[in-house]
Amino acid sequence: MGLLRWIKSQFICHLLICYVFLVSGLVVNLLQICTLPLWPVHKQLARKINCRLGYCISSQMVALLEWWSGTECTLYTDPESYRLYGKENAIVILNHNFEIDFLCGWTFCDRFGVLGTSKVMAKKELAFVPLIGWMWYFQEIVFCKRKWEEDRRTVARSLQNLQDYPEDFWFLLFCEGTRFTEKKHQISMQVAETKGLPKLRHHLLPRTKGFCVTVQNLRGKVTAVYDSTLNFRNNETPTLRGVLNGKKYHADLYVRRIPLDSIPEDEAECAAWLHRLYQEKDKFQEQYMQTGHFPGPVKSPPCRPWALINWLFWASLLLYPFFILAVQLFYAGSTPTIVATIAVCIGASVAVRWMIGQTEIDRGSSYGNRKSTRKKTD
Numbered sequence: 001m002g003l004l005r006w007i008k009s010q011f012i013c014h015l016l017i018c019y020v021f022l023v024s025g026l027v028v029n030l031l032q033i034c035t036l037p038l039w040p041v042h043k044q045l046a047r048k049i050n051c052r053l054g055y056c057i058s059s060q061m062v063a064l065l066e067w068w069s070g071t072e073c074t075l076y077t078d079p080e081s082y083r084l085y086g087k088e089n090a091i092v093i094l095n096h097n098f099e100i101d102f103l104c105g106w107t108f109c110d111r112f113g114v115l116g117t118s119k120v121m122a123k124k125e126l127a128f129v130p131l132i133g134w135m136w137y138f139q140e141i142v143f144c145k146r147k148w149e150e151d152r153r154t155v156a157r158s159l160q161n162l163q164d165y166p167e168d169f170w171f172l173l174f175c176e177g178t179r180f181t182e183k184k185h186q187i188s189m190q191v192a193e194t195k196g197l198p199k200l201r202h203h204l205l206p207r208t209k210g211f212c213v214t215v216q217n218l219r220g221k222v223t224a225v226y227d228s229t230l231n232f233r234n235n236e237t238p239t240l241r242g243v244l245n246g247k248k249y250h251a252d253l254y255v256r257r258i259p260l261d262s263i264p265e266d267e268a269e270c271a272a273w274l275h276r277l278y279q280e281k282d283k284f285q286e287q288y289m290q291t292g293h294f295p296g297p298v299k300s301p302p303c304r305p306w307a308l309i310n311w312l313f314w315a316s317l318l319l320y321p322f323f324i325l326a327v328q329l330f331y332a333g334s335t336p337t338i339v340a341t342i343a344v345c346i347g348a349s350v351a352v353r354w355m356i357g358q359t360e361i362d363r364g365s366s367y368g369n370r371k372s373t374r375k376k377t378d
């Protein structure tokens with residue numbers, strides 16, 4: 001094991017990285033709260049400020065992936081579409097198989113300059129994840145309970161709010177609704193069978209309601225759907241723990257730009273369109289399994305320095321007082337102060353472990369483990 005790899009795997013490094021993340025995150029969350037009085041007075045300015053504040057948190061995780069773990073992200077897409085990425089509003093559809101797929105998504109957002117404004121339809125439980133969930137509240141993330149009876153109104157309302165959003169954004173939708181597991185796959189294929197739909201090998205059956213309501217409410221604002229299919233080389237199963245340990249992965253992302261105008265307005269046709277899209281995505285995954293690459297030319301966007309600069313800024317601001325405190329504690333700290341400091345460190349490390357746990361598929365929800373049935377309300 002090289003020296004650098006050994007250093008990256010040391011607990012003390014993780015402690016320092018997490019300390020910077022936690023304290024800077026809390027500072028940013030506090031600043032976001034301070035923008036509350038601005039919302040009724042100058043909503044667009046409050047939104048722009050919150051984009052930049054949010055960037056301070058999410059870009060730290062991007063820096064961890066790009067600069068700490070050195071993970072490489074390759075983009076397969078056609079050059080004409082490439083020119084438009086980051087310059088228009090788009091709905092991004094992504095497969096949901098990996099624990100760090102959201103992080104790879106963030107990396108691409110950063111490379112095209114839309115990380116601060118990026119949006120997602122996220123399960124409500126994530127709103128309570130400290131720092132990230134609180135940050136999302138101010139970034140106008142669309143939360144859903146995955147109960148259509150309740151979501152149909154709240155989701156539509158949150159989407160409508162984005163109609164006058166002042167900056168270009170990407171809206172991410174994991175149409176499968178949950179992470180891929182063998183059990184969830186088996187059950188969703190039973191649903192596919194009862195609906196007379198072809199079976200998918202690499203995806204769960206997409207949930208169409210969220211997609212249709214998104215297209216319906218963002219029409220006029222969003223110009224395209226980016227159909228994105230992600231995979232990792234050498235059958236890697238990347239984890240956030242691995243990234244924190246400095247493990248390098250290689251992500252391949254295939255993106256097709258589909259003009260929003262070509263998506264049917266009628267709900268049933270829109271749902272059928274999404275099912276066809278997933279059948280195509282499944283073929284791309286199959287090709288990747290067979291050949292190790294996606295179709296189309298490689299057009300990788302360069303890694304930008306801002307995520308690293310942001311991390312260095314927070315690290316230099318927060319690590320200095322941390323070291324002064326540690327030295328003072330070591331030389332002159334009373335036993336109760338030392339015990340209290342150790343307790344705070346243990347508490348923070350438990351909190352970070354819990355947050356990392358939110359990304360782990362093994363600890364995922366039971367959503368999709370059963371065939372859900374819905375009262376017909378529409």
Ligand SMILES: CCCCC/C=C\C/C=C\CCCCCCCC(=O)SCCNC(=O)CCNC(=O)[C@H](O)C(C)(C)COP(=O)(O)OP(=O)(O)OC[C@H]1O[C@@H](n2cnc3c(N)ncnc32)[C@H](O)[C@@H]1OP(=O)(O)O
Nearest residue numbers: 102105118122123146147148172177188207209210371372
């Ligand atoms: C290019 C790089 C990427 C750029 C990235 C850009 C931005 C990044 C930004 C942020 C990154 C952060 C990432 C955070 C990740 C968080 C992600 C999540 O939380 S995913 C989970 C939440 N999201 C979703 O669920 C979205 C998809 N879901 C839907 O659309 C749902 O329809 C719904 C709106 C949530 C409602 O769900 P509900 O279950 O109540 O209703 P459904 O209509 O979907 O379900 C009933 C329907 O489904 C059939 N059914 C029943 N059982 C199953 C089953 N097991 N599998 C499949 N289908 C099933 C059932 O027969 C009903 O069918 P029908 O509609 O025909 O009656």
Ligand SMILES: CCCCCCCCCCCCCCCCCC(=O)OC[C@@H](O)COP(=O)(O)O
Nearest residue numbers: 021060061064102178179355356359364365367
């Ligand atoms: C510099 C960085 C320091 C790193 C310190 C560690 C910080 C940890 C931060 C954790 C961030 C939490 C963001 C949660 C995003 C999880 C996305 C996700 O994939 O959610 C799952 C849902 O889609 C579906 O849920 P399931 O039904 O599969 O269950």
